[in-house]
Amino acid sequence: xxxxxxxxxxxxxxxxxxxxxxxxxxxxxxxxxxxxxxxxxxxxxxxxxxxxxxxxxxxxxxxxxxxxxxxxxxxxxxxxxxxxxxxxxxxxxxxx
Amino acid sequence: xxxxxxxxxxxxxxxxxxxxxxxxxxxxxxxxxxxxxxxxxxxxxxxxxxxxxxxxxxxxxxxxxxxxxxxxxxxxxxxxxxxxxxxxxxxxxxxxxxxxxxxxxxxxxxxxxxxxxxxxxxxxxxxxxxxxxxxxxxxxxxxxxxxxxxxxxxxxxxxxxxxxxxxxxxxxxxxxxxxxxxxxxxxxxxxxxxxxxxxxxxxxxxxxxxxxxxxxxxxxxxxxxxxxxxxxxxxxxxxxxxxxxxxxxxxxxxxxxxxxxxxxxxxxxxxxxxxxxxxxxxxxxxxxxxxxxxxxxxxxxxxxxxxxxxxxxxxxxxxxxxxxxxxxxxxxxxxxxxxxxxxxxxxxxxxxxxxxxxxxxxxxxxxxxxxxxxxxxxxxxxxxxxxxxxxxxxxxxxxxxxxxxxxxxxxxxxxxxxxxxxxxxxxxxxxxxxxxxxxxxxxxxxxxxxxxxxxxxxxxxxxxxxxxxxxxxxxxxxxxxxxxxxxxxxxxxxxxxxxxxxxxxxxxxxxxxxxxxxxxxxxxxxxxxxxxxxxxxxxxxxxxxxxxx
Numbered sequence: 327x328x329x330x331x332x333x334x335x336x337x338x339x340x341x342x343x344x345x346x347x348x349x350x351x352x353x354x355x356x357x358x359x360x361x362x363x364x365x366x367x368x369x370x371x372x373x374x375x376x377x378x379x380x381x382x383x384x385x386x387x388x389x390x391x392x393x394x395x396x397x398x399x400x401x402x403x404x405x406x407x408x409x410x411x412x413x414x415x416x417x418x419x420x421x422x
Numbered sequence: 423x424x425x426x427x428x429x430x431x432x433x434x435x436x437x438x439x440x441x442x443x444x445x446x447x448x449x450x451x452x453x454x455x456x457x458x459x460x461x462x463x464x465x466x467x468x469x470x471x472x473x474x475x476x477x478x479x480x481x482x483x484x485x486x487x488x489x490x491x492x493x494x495x496x497x498x499x500x501x502x503x504x505x506x507x508x509x510x511x512x513x514x515x516x517x518x519x520x521x522x523x524x525x526x527x528x529x530x531x532x533x534x535x536x537x538x539x540x541x542x543x544x545x546x547x548x549x550x551x552x553x554x555x556x557x558x559x560x561x562x563x564x565x566x567x568x569x570x571x572x573x574x575x576x577x578x579x580x581x582x583x584x585x586x587x588x589x590x591x592x593x594x595x596x597x598x599x600x601x602x603x604x605x606x607x608x609x610x611x612x613x614x615x616x617x618x619x620x621x622x623x624x625x626x627x628x629x630x631x632x633x634x635x636x637x638x639x640x641x642x643x644x645x646x647x648x649x650x651x652x653x654x655x656x657x658x659x660x661x662x663x664x665x666x667x668x669x670x671x672x673x674x675x676x677x678x679x680x681x682x683x684x685x686x687x688x689x690x691x692x693x694x695x696x697x698x699x700x701x702x703x704x705x706x707x708x709x710x711x712x713x714x715x716x717x718x719x720x721x722x723x724x725x726x727x728x729x730x731x732x733x734x735x736x737x738x739x740x741x742x743x744x745x746x747x748x749x750x751x752x753x754x755x756x757x758x759x760x761x762x763x764x765x766x767x768x769x770x771x772x773x774x775x776x777x778x779x780x781x782x783x784x785x786x787x788x789x790x791x792x793x794x795x796x797x798x799x800x801x802x803x804x805x806x807x808x809x810x811x812x813x814x815x816x817x818x819x820x821x822x823x824x825x826x827x828x829x830x831x832x833x834x835x836x837x838x839x840x841x842x843x844x845x846x847x848x849x850x851x852x853x854x855x856x857x858x859x860x861x862x863x864x865x866x867x868x869x870x871x872x873x874x875x876x877x878x879x880x881x882x883x884x885x886x887x888x889x890x891x892x893x894x895x896x897x898x899x900x901x902x903x904x905x906x907x908x909x910x911x912x913x914x915x916x917x918x919x920x921x922x923x924x925x926x927x928x929x930x931x932x933x934x935x936x937x938x939x940x941x942x943x944x945x946x947x948x949x950x951x952x953x954x955x956x957x958x959x960x961x962x963x964x965x966x967x968x969x970x971x
């Protein structure tokens with residue numbers, strides 16, 4: 327699994343962040359997504375996707391009011407065993 | 423149509439008067455939207471506007487008057503000290519898409535649902551959950567189940583204590599008894615199995631094995647007393663009850679109420695429960711949750727909410743059980759707060775949203791053939807107010823002994839003696855539960871008293887995020903997330919279906935492991951004539967009418 331840090335332009339409110347997050351989560355390959363407003367940044371954990379797939383996906387989510395789209399730029403990525411880390415964290419045995 | 427921004431005097435704090443501002447979602451695209459809950463023609467509606475898909479107005483509760491009464495019983499709730507999502511840095515700001523639980527959630531888990539299979543022996547037309555031939559099979563291993571349940575027992579300040587094993591049809595799992603033992607071994611006091619009852623009817627040994635493993639209650643579908651209202655298990659319920667009776671394993675009947683389908687049998691269902699009160703512990707009505715794409719007219723036809731079910735029960739029971747006898751679930755929270763103040767230990771607190779559930783208890787006097795709801799001889803409001811007062815005194819450091827004596831002396835005042843059934847000492851019972859924490863007498867009471875509850879799960883049309891943030895009936899997923907019922911089932915595309923699919927095995931793999939078995943082979947084929955001729959069937963529907971109709 328790979329974790330991406332992504333910067334998204336075009337968001338004007340938390341509602342937009344929620345909407346992008348929901349649309350990303352609809353994708354089978356995205357295991358975890360969290361989009362932050364006002365930082366306009368997000369964290370995505372996915373499998374079988376590369377930078378281009380992620381950027382394309384976000385760029386295709388419609389921005390209703392102006393009928394435009396969001397635009398995304400990948401900042402960083404690292405490999406992660408998300409579920410293992412998540413469960414360990416929950417059981418109080420994680421690093422953080 | 424109202425525009426959220428144009429409505430004046432809107433309350434925003436929880437349980438405020440109508441009109442009330444909350445958050446909802448667009449039923450079509452899932453966008454989080456401002457929503458308004460308001461009164462119109464005596465009913466409560468929820469309305470919001472999606473910039474792309476327009477306005478949507480839906481019935482929220484069928485009685486504004488009852489809503490106004492219910493909201494006064496709200497409880498602020500207990501937040502988890504260690505919510506899962508906070509441990510990975512998620513605050514929950516994108517609710518309901520950050521679920522797992524997060525620090526915004528305002529109720530601890532009161533009942534955890536554990537899905538153990540998506541296989542089912544029935545193929546009900548309205549169910550979208552069971553696996554069809556070719557579908558992936560979701561069946562967590564015993565080890566996965568253990569770690570999932572362990573997460574719940576780690577919750578602080580109150581660890582989850584009640585688990586519902588559900589499916590699909592959980593009795594299709596051969597290791598179901600093992601699963602019950604795991605839950606008990608981890609310290610869950612209450613274990614219930616949610617079933618259609620068919621395997622319990624066909625296999626008398628199963629009820630005994632489940633009871634011996636530690637199952638406390640069977641939670642069994644039961645949509646009506648006639649075959650038409652309850653095609654699912656009309657013929658099997660009598661046999662299931664017979665086997666549960668032999669195993670001394672209590673059952674809660676669970677009717678899903680759909681307007682125009684089985685709403686004419688609400689009174690009949692309660693009467694059926696009263697006739698089998700030796701084994702039926704309660705009835706928990708679930709007004710239908712409308713899933714999938716449904717036109718407004720069809721929703722209008724089928725939609726029923728808690729006040730609607732209660733009104734019909736009042737009508738069909740000839741007033742024996744009335745609206746005033748029901749209280750929203752959080753009515754009971756002053757008891758939790760009192761016991762917490764008395765013992766110094768955090769207590770189970772049913773702080774779900776006031777609109778999500780309502781309940782009452784009724785006492786059955788078999789000799790007089792009469793049904794007496796407990797609130798007819800207990801001043802519930804007065805008692806709860808008194809407990810709130812005493813809780814404050816305990817918090818201020820007043821002597822526990824003095825408070826216990828005062829409570830004992832005062833308790834009698836909340837009981838209307840002349841209306842209290844003979845041989846029923848509610849004062850003693852309450853004192854034992856509150857001060858001595860002795861609940862054994864409550865258990866014995868179950869043979870004379872029937873619980874009647876209502877639990878309304880939401881759908882995308884009436885979704886209220888304020889409500890879901892207070893949900894205390896949750897699901898645990900194999901990835902360790904704990905998700906409220908109405909998030910898990912209302913957004914299957916990102917929670918239930920998606921995550922379970924990720925943890926499923928392919929159908930071919932399942933077939934290989936099960937030596938070429940087909941899902942079709944597991945489907946139940948009933949022999950109506952055979953079932954109809956059993957003494958249990960002939961007896962079970964021969965009912966005494968306790969409502970004098």
